[in-house]
Amino acid sequence: MTTLKRVDVHVEGVVQGVGFRPFVHALARRLGLAGRVHNDVNGVHIEVEGALAGVEEFLTALERDAPALSEIERVTVVSARPTGHNGFTIAAGIPSGPLRPLVRADGATCDDCLRELADPDDRRHGYPFINCANCGPRFTIVRGVPYDRPLTTMAGFGMCQACAAEYHDPGNRRHHAQPTCCPACGPRLRLRDARGTELCGDPVAGAVTLLRAGRVVAVKGLGGFHLAVPAADERAAALLRGRKHREEQPFAVMTADLAQARRLCEIDEHAAELLTGRARPIVLLPRLPGAPVAASVAPATRSLGLMLPYTALHHLLLAELAQPMVLTGGNVSGEPIAYEDDDALTRLSGIADAFLIHDRPIHVRADDSVVRPMAGEVTVLRRARGYAPEPLAMRWPAPRPVLACGAELKSTFCLVEGRRAFVSQHIGNLENHETLRSFVESIDHFCGLFGIRPQIVAHDLHPGYLSTRHAKEIRGVELLGVQHHHAHIASCLADNGDPGPVLGVALDGLGHGPDGTLWGGEFLRADLTSFERLGHLAQIPMPGGSAAVRQPWRMTAAYLGDGHPGLDVARLDVARRNPWADALRLAPGSPLTSSAARLFDAVAALLGVRDKITYAGQAVVELEQHADPAERGTYEARITHGDLLVVEAADLVRAAAADLAAGTGTRAIAGRFHNGLADAVARACDALRSATGLTAVALSGGMFQNALLLEATVERLRAAGFRVLKHVRVPPGDGGVSLGQAAVAAARDRA
Structure with a gap:
């Protein structure tokens, strides 16, 4: 006698609009099981019964063989009494509360569709808009929820008879694939x-x-x-x-x-x-x-x-x-x-x-995502098409919904509800009206798409950021300012599911410091709720203020002063002879900064790699590319101890200048500089470990998008016995700040 088993299965995650119900239907029928499958407000619900072995194989294959575009977060299985019913059906969705669907990111054209595209006998041969439940547009065409064709930009394209037959056939891979179309009925x-x-x-x-x-x-x-x-x-x-x-x-x-x-x-x-x-x-x-x-x-x-x-x-x-x-x-x-x-x-x-x-409208703007293999893993440098808007799982839930408005450059925002963090696609630099409009419209779209109404709004402490200004214009919410570099480290903690405390090393461009200076080379003791500044790169004037960001030679002047023994500063660029002197005269009244990016600027200009900036982070990028990755030499920066630990970064610039004056090749010098900064970070962390007892280091900030610096730093920290946390799912740079702000807001709300 066959032993019957019945289970109720609930699947949460990205399981709607990705062919999950047809997959379940086909799997159940192949195994000779009875029951039904339908969408609900939180995912997919399955009732399945049949022979014990068949049900067990069903539960295994449910996760093992799930559709390519699906992403299962949680499967809950509850035993039930067998009913003896026959057949397996796909039922209509059963609403039982507010919709909480997850929208899939756009997916690359699948192999099945590519075979049809290349087949002269297929009716979609050479058709540029071929897609199915396993691939094609999703996020960029969705106007609202539930994810059905009338609420996508495909609404204006009525399906022909052949496409409609595929769409309604549970055994077809285009079953309920909302962008389904062909040359007879689709976009042109x-x-x-x-x-x-x-x-x-x-x-x-x-x-x-x-x-x-x-x-x-x-x-x-x-x-x-x-x-x-x-x-x-x-x-x-x-x-x-x-x-x-x-x-x-x-x-x-x-x-x-x-x-x-x-x-x-x-x-x-x-x-x-x-x-x-x-x-x-x-x-x-x-x-x-x-x-x-x-x-x-x-x-x-x-x-x-x-x-x-x-x-x-x-x-x-x-x-x-x-x-x-x-x-x-x-x-x-x-x-x-x-x-x-x-x-x-x-x-x-x-x-x-x-x-x-x-003529298929795009509803949501989305740039291409950028990733880079570094330190044995892949780091997302720009998170957009192909990744957004899929949620990141948070280890701890947010008691109340949070909106985090992010930074000014490489802007993103983040919505958190429960354990899900929805980090937006890359928006760009909030420096013009069009980008700001996109930022505001995207926030409204996300809130509507995921049914989230923020009660807490987190923002950067910099009063001039347009993201901060927008946050302060939102009514009826609790506002929370989060220091820029704390947000960086909190972002790394959230990315790794680690509560801290850790030693946080935040190396970036510029961030508003509570002491009124411009931070950017920071050593923090940090967890998700608070931070303490333990040390920093030595502060130095930025001659001409923001002009020093555009003209790196100004930072060389600030670091070297009147020059360096044996180095003819003027020969670096004859046109800079008088401006160099002007920069030195400006230096005493210029803003102070501990920025790691400005340190890179100084060395890049010194070596003739980059004298004028045309895009953000250019000197950092080009100095890394100029450096000899095989160089094992290093420069030493003194570390001094007072109220705060200070890394005397000027030592690195002076050592580079001395080697340049001695005729050392610039690629070797650039390599030694990278090694010297990595050494200084590791030695500073070792000193702070002795003072705090902390044995984990979180690395964040735009400088850690530099593979040479990241890998050298990780190698030295691990050799010193540290556990090292680095970014994977969100950028180390300002594109990840919104996740950090949201993590801080949620943690403080839990406290």
């Missing part, structure tokens, strides 16, 4: 010139003809417009750089496949997984010598930002072009990317020669 592609006039012929072939001729083509993607040129065409790349007013910041490159990517960069198994995964981020990788990429694509760097196609349109373009292409954000530098057709035609008309557009 068009090619327009810079005046908006539609060009005749096949849009893809026409766009590729223009690209081969060295023209700039604006391409409408999932989350906004990109600007494309062939990656090997120096004239086209330089033309794009000039029109976009992006003087030197590297462009990303898209290749057709891994084989093409391997001709450009060093790609190990781990990097290959990142490039081919469903998120398809830009991956920063070491460039191969002689890689066929134009010099203007990524000047002053040994790395390339590579990505593989994530839409059918990208696959079609690259197959026709037969070479890698630059694919950079569709904007003028400093502005957010364009994502609406009319806005793109207006804002990009002076940049693009043609526009490859379509």
